[in-house]
Amino acid sequence: MRADTQGQELLAQDHQPVLIGVTTSELRLASQVSRDRRGEPARVEMALGMSYMRAIERAGGLPVVLPPLGLDRISPLLDRLSGVLLSGGPDHDPAGYGRSAHPELGPTEPQLDAFEVELAREADARGLPILGICRGAQALNVARGGTLHQHVPEITDGSVDHRQCQPGEEVTHQVRVAARSGLAEVLGSRRLAVNSFHHQAVDMLGKGLHAVAWAPDGVIEAIEGREESLLLGVQWHAETLVEDPAQLALFRHLVIACAERERERPSRLAQPSRRASAARRAA
16 A cells, blocks of 8 residues: 555656545635625635645645535536545534534534535545545544544543644654554554644444554544555644655555556546547647
């Protein structure tokens, strides 16, 4: 699974970068949006950190933001994508996995939950490479039928701060990675320093998923599937840590997995569309 020299040669051979869809982190209501005095009226807006997009670009892929559209739009979107990155964001609504709300549950966005979980399920069913970051790892677990701890402080001893105050570029605790796991192969190590910005965490594992990294207090920090296609979720925000080669390797691995899958069906990316060909001939 490691993003090695062979994988880098694979990317170099491709004529076009693979297209990777990145889910929206949150929706901001009109009442939360500030505007210029002469600007248009405030409306609901999507929010997503550019760090996700830059990490994919730096790894050799081409990122595109996925808005939370109707569920019937998921299939046409996936038809055009080589892989998916599930981004971080607010707490998941526990109604999505059959649980009642904890008193400490933070703000939730059920529309985002429904779209992201269904997107993950369909991408998974198609065998598209998937990388989940923080909330995205949790969405991946829910998509496979798993559940979440809604309030991490009540299940830990307080020795690890899972909602750090330091900037995202700073690491605050170590994780232990399972031997012979796909994640250990990608990272090239069984120890990794990470940042931490999560209120929830994986509880019961989804079908076919395995815990492959843990914080010192026992909280699950990464999950993966053992299928042929990439299915990986990490609880930390790797996208802000890509100056570390091990963290960048996660995104390189996603891009390489997408490129490998596209080489099995080269016509979709290698051949221009009829419309594009006609436009070039007309020019």
